Amino acid sequence: MRTLIKHVLASTEPKEALAIKGWVRTRRDSKGFSFLELNDGSCLANLQIVVDATTPGFENPATLTTGASAAVEGNLVASPASGQKWELRATHIELVGAVDPTYPLQKKGHTPEFLRTIAHLRPRSNLFGTIFRLRSRLAYAVHQFFQDRDFVYVHTPIITASDCEGAGEMFRVTALKGNIDEKPQTDFFGKRTYLTVSGQLEGETFACALSNIYTFGPTFRAENSNTTRHAAEFWMIEPEMAFCDLQGDMDLGEEFIKAMARYAQEHCTEDLSLFAKFVDKDLPERLKFVIERPFVRVPYTDAVKILCGSGRKFEFPVKYGLNLQSEHERFLTEEHFKSPVTVFNYPREIKPFYMRLNDDHKTVAAMDMLVPGIGEVVGGAQREERLDQLLENMRSHKLNPEDYSWYLDLRRFGTVPHAGFGLGFERLLMFLTGVSNIRDVIPFARTPGNADF
RNA sequence: UCCAGAGUAGCUCAAUGGUAGAGCAGCCGGCUGUUAACCGGCGGGUUGCAGGUUCGAGCCCUGCCUCUGGAGCCA
CATH class of the missing domain: 3.30.930.10 (Bira Bifunctional Protein; Domain 2)
Structure with missing residues (x-):
């Protein structure tokens, strides 16, 4: 069953086999693995997801870019790095909906005036x-x-x-x-x-x-x-x-x-x-x-x-x-x-x-x-x-x-x-x-x- | 509706009346833990629209359109 990110982040202890669904806000790649930040609108904060290159479903990482929708299963663990308390170690990831390169929202800030012109996004x-x-x-x-x-x-x-x-x-x-x-x-x-x-x-x-x-x-x-x-x-x-x-x-x-x-x-x-x-x-x-x-x-x-x-x-x-x-x-x-x-x-x-x-x-x-x-x-x-x-x-x-x-x-x-x-x-x-x-x-x-x- | 300002790449912005640029985003490659990641490379333009002035207009002039702020009206 899907868990909303606001509840995941409020967790007081590590958890196994969570299912998360949302939209990719940003991705940072390293050799062999990627950091994916997922947001599902349940709260302001994103959930950091660590995806290994060998994680099932991650065969084509280029599709999981900013704006794409994804379903992730994984284990919630305390994050070793500063910046977030928890992170999800993905055991399975699935692209739900790919995103066109014309997706207008970027990782960086936009003016409210521009965002008004794309009120649907x-x-x-x-x-x-x-x-x-x-x-x-x-x-x-x-x-x-x-x-x-x-x-x-x-x-x-x-x-x-x-x-x-x-x-x-x-x-x-x-x-x-x-x-x-x-x-x-x-x-x-x-x-x-x-x-x-x-x-x-x-x-x-x-x-x-x-x-x-x-x-x-x-x-x-x-x-x-x-x-x-x-x-x-x-x-x-x-x-x-x-x-x-x-x-x-x-x-x-x-x-x-x-x-x-x-x-x-x-x-x-x-x-x-x-x-x-x-x-x-x-x-x-x-x-x-x-x-x-x-x-x-x-x-x-x-x-x-x-x-x-x-x-x-x-x-x-x-x-x-x-x-x-x-x-x-x-x-x-x-x-x-x-x-x-x-x-x-x-x-x-x-x-x-x-x-x-x-x-x-x-x-x-x-x-x-x-x-x-x-x-x-x-x-x-x-x-x-x-x-x-x-x-x-x-x-x-x-x-x-x-x-x-x-x-x-x-x-x-x-x-x-x-x-x-x-x-x-x-x-x-x-x-x-x-x-x-x-x-x-x-x-x-x-x-x-x-x-x- | 009135007054003022603005309109240049997907976004944010440069460009004395003289070859339209940068950062970011995108695409390709690299990187063993990143935090708006980083490093290298590539593509990207009817300069809002229509006229005018000029040898030459993104830049000056006229009209229009759109946006932003202020005013009126109000919640």
Whole structure:
């Protein structure tokens, strides 16, 4: 039976007759024998295999080169040389799949930009193998975090007719040919439909029944965004809590990010060491800081005062009523506070209709969590639970209440204060790994003009 | 979409307007324990595309394409 390399390397004693399968990372030949390093993706480290020239199956060593797949049987022994604790003395080796000389991955390091062009092969590199192992572990940690707190996982629809205002441009979904706007009532669903930009509105309906819920699924934005932190398809986590206000919302967001950092630190130690070494030297220190220190919380009004009083020249103006620009958010989180920062209570004019109006009648109970290096990683709010106020908000945002009748019903039938947020899973991964481009933390990135693979 | 930079061998990069090169990878050979092994040899190019200037363009000019970074939008 096959043993994964991660288990082989964790062995505490020599073992006989192990079966290993994987891909050759590199080979070093000596007279009469070769060193083969095999990787099967179960961990970052390779297993060194010593193959004698007379080992059965090794009659044609030229075929067992970088990239080839192989099955090896042998005995695990303590390695006499430094560099690895264990090595496998092969008793039999078999070429499973040969590799063409055009195999693009080399033993030496490649740039992430080049590896992006071969997205089908890049998980075989150290960096991307590590990234995607960590992505998997963290997806699990997300569920564990919410399930441990009695949150119910809700699968909100991917195809939707409702627009979660303010979330961005939507991709149209249609089965029509020709002019798709001529008779939308004849379309597959009998109306215009889109790929979801957020499961929030549907999530609210479940929170107003099951109390605490979360979604975790693909989300689509048709924005022509070309940046290191935007993708047209990404995974979003959206908790929603009934009987919860903005304070509780901010508490959960902060607790969540800390928990994810802690999980990575405890469960992905080997993988994190690679990021610290080759991607972001400050990563261990940053994770420690995030875990240990409370996040700074500052009302929008105070944030504006800090920015105005900073003496800094900003490219874009800072004034009450204007959105904070990237440079302002960067200043707050990277320079002024040098810590993750939650900005809350934004002017009502710059936020969507569903956010709850504060008693000052000027601001809404919104919050954005900003982290150094990435900017906004969480955006959330307490929702407007008062029917009259919600209707007024919709009027001032020029929305038709008829389009949101089911959403308004939540306020008619046993309304409750509730709050939630959206968190970009890829941005979280960027923060936890130091990887600076969102295209490198998602297996096959969808960005404007690019849907290869 | 806007601004800036870049595009030369499979990869990373050189090359005053004057014969396109190196390292690595690949292939062949050597080496008794290697660690991104080492040593010797060999092959490898429509210089992103299309025009233009010039006796002569990888280099200068124009347009386009792609990539990278920044901005806007946001998660």
